[in-house]
Amino acid sequence: MAVRVGILGATGAVGQRFIQLLEDHPTFELAALTASESSAGKRYDEAAKWRVNTPIPDDVAAMEVGSTDPADVPDDIDLLFSSLPSSVAAEVEPEFLEAGYVVSSNSSNDRMAPDVPLTIPEINPEHLDLIEVQRDERGWDGALVKNPNCSTITMVPTLAALDQFGLERVDVTTLQAVSGAGYDGVTSMEIIDNAIPHIGGEEEKMETESRKLLGSFDGAEVALHGAEVNASCNRIPTLDGHLESVFADLADDASPEDVAAAMREYPGVDLPSAPEQLIHVFEDNFRPQPRLDRERGDGMQISAGGIQATERGVKYNCLAHNTIRGAAGASVLNGELLAQEGWI
Numbered sequence: 001m002a003v004r005v006g007i008l009g010a011t012g013a014v015g016q017r018f019i020q021l022l023e024d025h026p027t028f029e030l031a032a033l034t035a036s037e038s039s040a041g042k043r044y045d046e047a048a049k050w051r052v053n054t055p056i057p058d059d060v061a062a063m064e065v066g067s068t069d070p071a072d073v074p075d076d077i078d079l080l081f082s083s084l085p086s087s088v089a090a091e092v093e094p095e096f097l098e099a100g101y102v103v104s105s106n107s108s109n110d111r112m113a114p115d116v117p118l119t120i121p122e123i124n125p126e127h128l129d130l131i132e133v134q135r136d137e138r139g140w141d142g143a144l145v146k147n148p149n150c151s152t153i154t155m156v157p158t159l160a161a162l163d164q165f166g167l168e169r170v171d172v173t174t175l176q177a178v179s180g181a182g183y184d185g186v187t188s189m190e191i192i193d194n195a196i197p198h199i200g201g202e203e204e205k206m207e208t209e210s211r212k213l214l215g216s217f218d219g220a221e222v223a224l225h226g227a228e229v230n231a232s233c234n235r236i237p238t239l240d241g242h243l244e245s246v247f248a249d250l251a252d253d254a255s256p257e258d259v260a261a262a263m264r265e266y267p268g269v270d271l272p273s274a275p276e277q278l279i280h281v282f283e284d285n286f287r288p289q290p291r292l293d294r295e296r297g298d299g300m301q302i303s304a305g306g307i308q309a310t311e312r313g314v315k316y317n318c319l320a321h322n323t324i325r326g327a328a329g330a331s332v333l334n335g336e337l338l339a340q341e342g343w344i
């Protein structure tokens with residue numbers, strides 16, 4: 001049976017990716033678009049002027065954009081995807097949750113709240129049970145699930161594969177695409193011939209969200225993973241695809257071959273938007289590269305390569321499409337998990 005879905009924040013970079021990913025989705029039927037007051041009341045193709053993705057389907061182009069007031073959204077919407085700016089989402093999402101909507105959100109507010117599941121279906125699907133806790137504590141009839149930041153999603157599946165070797169410490173340097181910075185970054189590409197050695201708030205997100213995703217869950221609370229995580233985040237002039245260099249200290253002996261096998265064998269999930277194999281491992285040390293590898297698995301697969309031994313463990317590179325696997329695709333996948341697990 002079709003699940004009727006809507007988008008909170010439909011006109012921005014991630015909102016446009018939602019439109020793309022929901023076209024021809026096997027179970028989700030797009031039935032409501034919302035955006036800021038300046039877009040409300042307009043046709044979608046007039047409201048969403050900027051495009052980096054595929055053309056807007058004709059039926060979506062003609063849809064009217066509503067406001068982010070729950071009274072403006074039809075009651076029969078089963079699931080809302082949110083890509084609102086976090087300051088707006090912090091006000092708007094609770095209104096929808098109180099009104100009984102289920103929200104799968106990419107916005108960064110509340111990701112570390114103890115009663116909010118921060119979920120990647122292949123890594124910690126059991127954390128969805130936190131919804132019971134949030135309903136008890138906040139009195140919401142709806143449910144809120146968050147996906148992590150794109151640079152976190154790129155790295156965490158590889159760390160989950162390594163955890164069997166006793167993950168003790170992670171140091172990571174990111175090379176992040178301009179689409180992660182949203183509208184201005186992509187339209188101007190003003191950092192050509194340059195790199196920006198800082199991305200506000202990004203390092204802390206990687207350091208905390210990773211430990212929540214990998215943390216153990218006793219049914220009521222998540223204990224953060226004990227590994228120390230240190231991140232250095234940098235913007236480079238690629239359009240899409242975050243590349244990351246990871247140094248992982250391991251308690252047990254693990255050769256690069258052991259690590260490659262663990263990554264290749266890390267299980268996937270049976271959800272419509274999930275790749276069959278979660279992590280693709282390259283033998284070629286010059287891969288993965290953003291332009292060549294970000295579309296693997298329709299943008300939903302993680303790539304890794306360049307695995308080498310260090311004195312304390314291994315180092316390697318990993319890559320994911322930041323606005324698909326790292327943002328809209330991550331929320332869609334969580335929506336599919338919510339449906340599969342009976343939360344919708």
Ligand code: 11C
Binds near residue numbers: 108177179180181199
């Ligand atoms: C970037 N990762 O590339 C950011 C964008 O917390 O979801 C996404 C921010 C977030 O700048």
